[in-house]
Amino acid sequence: MSDPLVLELREQFATPEQQRHTSSIGIWLFLMTEVMMFGGLFVAYTVYRFNHPQAFAQGSAEMDIVLGSINSAILLTSSLTMGLAEFSAKFGRVRLSGILLFTTILIGLAFLGIKFTEYYEHYQQHEAPGVWFNHVGPHAPEVQMFFVFYFLMTGLHAVHMSIGILLLLGLIARNMVGSFSAAYHTPITVVGLYWHFVDIVWIFLYVIFYLPGLHK
Amino acid sequence: MIQAVAPKIEKNYLNEKVGLLSWLLTTDHKRIAILYTFSITVFFFIGGFFALMMRLELLSPRNWLVSAETYNKLFTMHGIIMVWFFLIPSIPGTLGNFLIPMMVGAKDVAFPKLNLLSWYIFMLGGGVTVYALFRGGVDTGWTFYTPFSTTYSTTYVVAAAVGIFIAGFSTILTALNFIATIHSMRAPGLTWFKLPIFVWSMYANSVVLILNTPVLAITLVMLAVERIFTVGIFDPALGGDPVLFQHMFWFYSHPAVYTMVLPAMAVISEIVPAFSRKPLFGYKAVAFSSIAIAVVGFLVWGHHMFVAGESVYSALAFSFLSYCVAVPSAIKVFNWTATIHGGSVSWDTPMLYAIGFIGLFTIGGMTGLFLAALGLDVHVHDTYFVIAHFHYIMVGGSVMAFLGGVHYWWPKISGKMYPEGLARLSALIVFIGFNLTFFPQFVLGYLGMPRRYAAYPEEFQMLHVLSTAGATILGVGYVLPLCYLIWAWHYGRDATPNPWRATGLEWKSSSPPPTHNFEVTPIVTAKLPYDYEAMKEELELV
Numbered sequence: 001m002s003d004p005l006v007l008e009l010r011e012q013f014a015t016p017e018q019q020r021h022t023s024s025i026g027i028w029l030f031l032m033t034e035v036m037m038f039g040g041l042f043v044a045y046t047v048y049r050f051n052h053p054q055a056f057a058q059g060s061a062e063m064d065i066v067l068g069s070i071n072s073a074i075l076l077t078s079s080l081t082m083g084l085a086e087f088s089a090k091f092g093r094v095r096l097s098g099i100l101l102f103t104t105i106l107i108g109l110a111f112l113g114i115k116f117t118e119y120y121e122h123y124q125q126h127e128a129p130g131v132w133f134n135h136v137g138p139h140a141p142e143v144q145m146f147f148v149f150y151f152l153m154t155g156l157h158a159v160h161m162s163i164g165i166l167l168l169l170g171l172i173a174r175n176m177v178g179s180f181s182a183a184y185h186t187p188i189t190v191v192g193l194y195w196h197f198v199d200i201v202w203i204f205l206y207v208i209f210y211l212p213g214l215h216k
Numbered sequence: 217m218i219q220a221v222a223p224k225i226e227k228n229y230l231n232e233k234v235g236l237l238s239w240l241l242t243t244d245h246k247r248i249a250i251l252y253t254f255s256i257t258v259f260f261f262i263g264g265f266f267a268l269m270m271r272l273e274l275l276s277p278r279n280w281l282v283s284a285e286t287y288n289k290l291f292t293m294h295g296i297i298m299v300w301f302f303l304i305p306s307i308p309g310t311l312g313n314f315l316i317p318m319m320v321g322a323k324d325v326a327f328p329k330l331n332l333l334s335w336y337i338f339m340l341g342g343g344v345t346v347y348a349l350f351r352g353g354v355d356t357g358w359t360f361y362t363p364f365s366t367t368y369s370t371t372y373v374v375a376a377a378v379g380i381f382i383a384g385f386s387t388i389l390t391a392l393n394f395i396a397t398i399h400s401m402r403a404p405g406l407t408w409f410k411l412p413i414f415v416w417s418m419y420a421n422s423v424v425l426i427l428n429t430p431v432l433a434i435t436l437v438m439l440a441v442e443r444i445f446t447v448g449i450f451d452p453a454l455g456g457d458p459v460l461f462q463h464m465f466w467f468y469s470h471p472a473v474y475t476m477v478l479p480a481m482a483v484i485s486e487i488v489p490a491f492s493r494k495p496l497f498g499y500k501a502v503a504f505s506s507i508a509i510a511v512v513g514f515l516v517w518g519h520h521m522f523v524a525g526e527s528v529y530s531a532l533a534f535s536f537l538s539y540c541v542a543v544p545s546a547i548k549v550f551n552w553t554a555t556i557h558g559g560s561v562s563w564d565t566p567m568l569y570a571i572g573f574i575g576l577f578t579i580g581g582m583t584g585l586f587l588a589a590l591g592l593d594v595h596v597h598d599t600y601f602v603i604a605h606f607h608y609i610m611v612g613g614s615v616m617a618f619l620g621g622v623h624y625w626w627p628k629i630s631g632k633m634y635p636e637g638l639a640r641l642s643a644l645i646v647f648i649g650f651n652l653t654f655f656p657q658f659v660l661g662y663l664g665m666p667r668r669y670a671a672y673p674e675e676f677q678m679l680h681v682l683s684t685a686g687a688t689i690l691g692v693g694y695v696l697p698l699c700y701l702i703w704a705w706h707y708g709r710d711a712t713p714n715p716w717r718a719t720g721l722e723w724k725s726s727s728p729p730p731t732h733n734f735e736v737t738p739i740v741t742a743k744l745p746y747d748y749e750a751m752k753e754e755l756e757l758v
Contacts, residue, residue: 012324012401014737022326022400029392029426037430040464044438044449047460055455130445141454148447152438 008184020186027190031197034160038201041156045149045208048142055139059146060213062127064118068210071114072202078107079199086192092182098175101188104195105168108161115158122147150209157205160198167191228631228728243328244731245313249629251335252309256302257698259342263297266290268691271653271684277674287670288355289371295358296349300380301342303614304425304472307479308390309338311621312418314629316394318722318729319412321403321738326396330389338386345379348372357668359469362450362461366442374443377436384429391422391429403721405740412720412745413502417482420506424471424478424513432468435461459524466517474513476610477577478506480617481548484570487624488552490718491567492559495746498551505544512541522593531590538588545581549574564716565639569620572647576612580605583658598668601661604654612650619646619697626701627715631728632708638700646693652686717755719746 013019049056085100119128126134129148137143171191174180180188229246239247270290273281282290317325325331348354354376356365365373398419402411438449439461448454450461489496496502518526518534526534552574561567583605586592596602626634656679661667665676672680714723719742725734742750 010328012322012326012328018400022396025396025399026327026392029395033388033392033426033430036427037434040431040434041438044460044464047457048455051457052455129447133447139455141448145448145455148441148445148449152441 008179016184023186023190027193031193034197034201038153038156041149041153042204042208045153048145048149049208049212052139052142052145055142056146057212058137058139059143059150060209060211062122062125063150063210063213064121065210065214067114067118068206071111072206074107074111074114075199075202078104078111079196081107082192082195086185086188089180089185089188090182094175094178094180094185097180097185097188098172101168101172101175105165105172108165108168112158112161115154119151122150153205154209157198157201160201164191164195164198167194227730228726229731230631230728232731241332243324243332245317245325245328245331246629246729246733248331248335249310249312249314252305252313252338255335255339255342256306256309259297259301260306260694262346263294263302264691264694266294266297268687270294271687273670274672274680275684277672277677279670282670284670285355288357288668289353291668292354292357293349296345296354296376296380298610299358299472299476300383301338301345303476303610304387305338305383305390306614306618307483307621308394308418308421308425309335311483311618311625312394312479313390315625315722316397316415316418317401318725318733319415319720320398320401321406321721321734321740322397322401323732323734323737325393326401327393331393334386334389334393337389338383341379341381341383341386343379344382345376348375348379351375359465360436360439360461361465362439362442362456362458363452366439366450374440377440381433381436384433387425388429391425394418394422395426403738403740406721409500409503410740410742410745411503413485413496413499413506414482416503417478417485417506420510421475421478421482424475424510427514428468428471428475431464432472435464435468438464459521459526462521462524463517466520467514470517470520471510471513473606473609474509476614478509480573480577480614481506483617483621483624484552484573485548486718486720487566487570487620488555489746489748490624490716491564491570492556492561493748493752494555494559495744495748496551497554498547499745501547502551505547508544509541512537512544516541516588519588519593522590523597535588535590539585542581542585545577549578549581563640565634565636565643566620566624566716568640568643568647569616569623572643573613573616573620576608576616576650580608580612583608596661598666599661600657600665600667603667604657604661607654607657612654616646616650619643622697622701624716625722626704627711628722628725628727628729630705630708631711632704633711633715634704634708635700638696642693642696642700645689645696649686649688649690649693653683653690654686656680656682656686717751719748719751 009016009019013022081100081104085097085104088094088100089097122128123132126132127147129144129151133144133147135143168191171188174187229244233242239251242248242251269282270287273279273287273290275281279287313325313331317323349372352372354369354371354373356369356371356373360373360377398411398415441447442449442451442456448456450456450458452458485496485502516534516538518530519538522531522535552570583601587596587602587605623634623639626632660676660679660683663676665672665679711727713726715727716723721734721738721740722729724738744750
């Protein structure tokens with residue numbers, strides 16, 4: 001049987017170590033671009049919340065804090081299973097790793113399910129921005145702006161979650177054909193870093209959208 | 217004959233595989249560089265066509281050729297195509313792709329498939345944008361200022377924004393690839409301070425692109441969301457702030473200006489030592505000045521908003537920082553001229569372009585200081601002075617350097633020599649045409665001619681006619697290299713591996729290089745980069 005390390009070595013690299021190091025650089029650079037992309041939205045949110053503090057508190061009071069908190073707990077649990085998947089791959093327990101990856105997908109789907117339940121509630125209460133929006137009371141345009149950022153930022157986050165789930169499916173497929181071992185499991189590490197990043201973004205989103213309305 | 221003619225290698229990257237599919241599915245960085253060269257050349261001439269139409273319209277003080285609405289679309293399309301589909305990808309996509317792996321002694325970039333994907337994403341973005349432009353175009357100016365772009369314009373704003381958004385991913389992935397390559401693919405013995413300055417500058421350039429492009433992407437997303445769903449993000453009637461758009465746009469776009477000129481500086485830093493037969497003066501200062509430009513370049517965006525209601529204190533800070541960013545640029549200019557000083561200079565075509573670059577970039581940079589001055593900016597803001605200033609950087613700087621680089625590395629890329637006499641002549645034509653086009657615009661702007669108008673008072677006509685005359689000469693200067701380089705690709709005389717007797721790993725390979733760049737992985741033993749002294753001794757021994 002041929003060495004799996006040699007099988008997975010791309011022709012442009014001299015050693016497996018060089019390949020692993022390069023992948024690591026690549027994913028960290030990619031996460032930098034993600035920070036800047038979400039960063040732009042966080043900047044705009046901050047400017048407008050500073051300009052319209054009351055309207056943003058009003059909008060935030062409409063959030064479902066229970067569902068949001070449950071979702072935060074769910075997503076953090078998915079980071080745990082993701083981390084354990086990488087950990088078990090490191091010790092050559094690739095079957096266990098596959099099960100944990102699959103668990104991560106299920107938890108991720110649960111998060112998205114709850115998220116879309118929330119979206120649907122906002123839609124029914126005429127809080128989805130645009131032609132669906134109908135808010136009575138002062139600061140209506142500014143409250144709408146709060147919901148624009150809510151849908152835009154959590155929506156972009158949900159897109160990232162969905163991409164993450166597709167990547168996890170790809171990992172499971174590669175795991176089933178026996179690509180990974182204690183010596184080679186770089187793709188699990190790389191996707192894991194992406195998944196944890198998306199989790200961290202959610203923690204910030206939870207804080208800026210769900211908490212400002214609590215002490216109104 | 218100084219350089220022994222290398223035995224002709226049968227297989228190289230150009231002839232190892234044949235057929236259209238071998239090009240469209242290639243992961244070879246050198247072939248991808250050629251794909252980029254082809255694409256950006258097409259975009260350059262599309263953008264150039266719009267420029268030519270504008271210059272023709274401006275021959276007369278009255279609208280005689282196109283309507284004012286069409287004129288608005290012309291300058292918008294010219295800007296969009298030239299900035300995002302020529303200038304930003306030009307040197308990185310072509311020379312950067314070709315040379316970075318060779319200069320670091322690698323077989324390919326770190327992620328070759330991603331590299332090919334970048335080109336496809338670029339073409340998809342270009343396709344969507346061109347679709348938007350030819351369906352009816354956009355009239356917002358390349359800057360997409362709100363609320364005009366979100367609320368009032370009736371043109372294809374969203375389609376153009378989507379095209380630019382897609383192309384942004386290509387830029388990001390290419391930059392990511394370069395940084396990973398430079399970090400982890402260097403040949404044994406090639407430490408950071410032995411790298412050519414080309415690699416240093418492209419590194420700094422890639423860092424900027426990774427940090428600023430995502431901000432443009434998300435800003436365009438917000439613009440599109442506001443326009444499609446008619447909700448308030450930047451619209452003041454709905455609680456938004458249009459100046460926030462300007463801040464976010466220029467947080468991207470001012471560093472983007474440096475991503476147009478850093479690759480140009482990368483090219484010049486290679487050409488100048490090779491044709492002066494001297495090591496680059498102040499290697500470390502030049503290397504770190506690239507990093508300094510990248511860092512300080514992120515802190516100056518506010519100088520675009522001196523008249524947009526910015527507070528006087530932030531205006532002061534941005535003005536001061538804009539002066540600071542001139543320092544590393546000046547360091548480069550002084551070091552290039554110090555390299556030329558006392559060297560045995562030969563006036564081949566690449567050197568002519570390099571000299572042209574140094575002069576024109578200096579004028580462009582110095583007039584940038586005029587614009588960073590709070591008082592003077594109020595007078596010349598949004599006039600032809602600004603247009604002349606940034607064209608001295610982008611055309612006089614970046615395009616001249618691009619042409620210089622293409623000539624310099626042409627023997628390596630194609631394995632053929634270009635016709636030297638004709639090339640020198642067209643370098644001269646470009647220089648004359650450029651100055652005749654844009655110098656009158658400094659005067660026009662100072663006299664008060666605002667930008668983006670199709671008609672103007674009669675007293676400005678003389679200067680406009682001069683500028684249009686220059687533009688036609690410049691056009692000839694651009695078409696000539698296109699013709700003779702295509703001719704040389706087929707009929708030029710064969711190039712030796714190192715026709716310029718230059719240092720650098722790319723010249724150690726054959727012309728054109730084999731698919732994996734080097735027959736054996738090079739091991740770098742030289743103590744210094746640009747060691748032309750050692751090379752002189754070597755040649756004397758021969």
